[in-house]
Amino acid sequence: MGTYPVGSYLPSENEICEQFDTTRTTVRRALDELLKNGFIEKEHGRGSRVVERRKSLGLLTVKGFSEALDHNKRTVILQEPTSQPWDDRIPFRLSETEKEGNAIYFQRLRYVNGKPIMLEHNWYSDLKLQQLKASEFIEGSFFKTLSQNFLIEMKGSEQELRAESANAEVARFLNIERGAPVLHISIRFTTSKPGFYLYSEVYCNTSRYPVSNSYFL
């Protein structure tokens, strides 16, 4: 085991099989993961080559902000998780069971290289998971906390994207002029816990850092 420089080829799938005493199917699943996250490119008949990792925020992948690379990041909690009624802004249909309870809401502001870049509103059902404290977030990451403390993993997401003019609140937090264009992303995360979803409304200043996405297969 080791580290492979950008541009070099990984061992062939069959060699990796021997090295880790496993099968092609499993090795290929692992390589597909690397492919999807932009670490390698596969070349039919030639091999799998390490490519330079994409820059920019990588927001659109399910991995979440904390795992985006290559930038100095900081997150400020603007609103501790609190129980309150569901918000009209959520553009996804809530399930009946979700609607029976309240929402746990929290708000964060995320900085990249010292500049406020993303304003984030988050909700989840208080019937499915207790109220957490932001100070308990593992390494500041909500996803890591769900994974390690509750064995809840992200399975996927649906997103709607809009270019909008910043309203007063967004402009204030992102330190931009009112009316400046911001990228508004509505996300519904599905999780490994049945019926448990996370909803996020994100407002993003993309003038310095574009949001990136990759799609494979």
Added chain:
Amino acid sequence: MGTYPVGSYLPSENEICEQFDTTRTTVRRALDELLKNGFIEKEHGRGSRVVERRKSLGLLTVKGFSEALDHNKRTVILQEPTSQPWDDRIPFRLSETEKEGNAIYFQRLRYVNGKPIMLEHNWYSDLKLQQLKASEFIEGSFFKTLSQNFLIEMKGSEQELRAESANAEVARFLNIERGAPVLHISIRFTTSKPGFYLYSEVYCNTSRYPVSNSYFL
């Protein structure tokens, strides 16, 4: 074989195996495709349920505009494919072989329900594929043409998204005010033909129709 209404469950994977005389692996690959395209949801221990197809443009998937559902769509060619130097606007690194030749460029304006929604600039290397005529596009689709006439399939895409203010050109074509927020998407499509990429710069009016995306696994 038949059609399954929204909300109903598909036969189990084992039943599908018998029905089509194939194996779990293959059936699961097919179901994962349906999952990724938002037709079904899988529920561990219960089954796979047909869900209502997502609305909105579905632009961010690799499938392309023509396969987005549920809207009346029309495409107008603003600029026939022509050979010209590569454009500075493309934010992706071009390969050395691409830079040796010119680009084939074409421009399209796409309407949804009678309103202009997307302004699209497209480039590909003239060294890798001949110049096509827009009138030869199969069902108006560039991707279908590549697939059926040249056996070139889309394998994936990288995208960068920005919220911007419409400049004069974009405002004119999208019939919006200058300075209004538009979603700017830069796309690099990878294809099954080695070294052959498609580059698109898309400007999208998202005030009526948000752009949607799904991400699974």
Added chain:
DNA sequence: AAGTGGTCTAGACCACGCG
């Protein structure tokens, strides 16, 4: 011809939902 990734068959075991 040999080696690579792409796809497939065949079958095992596990985790989850439900009766």
Added chain:
DNA sequence: GCGTGGTCTAGACCACTTT
């Protein structure tokens, strides 16, 4: 307990690239 989807082993054949 049983059927479901999730993951894995083991191995075959094909398409593509390189020597």
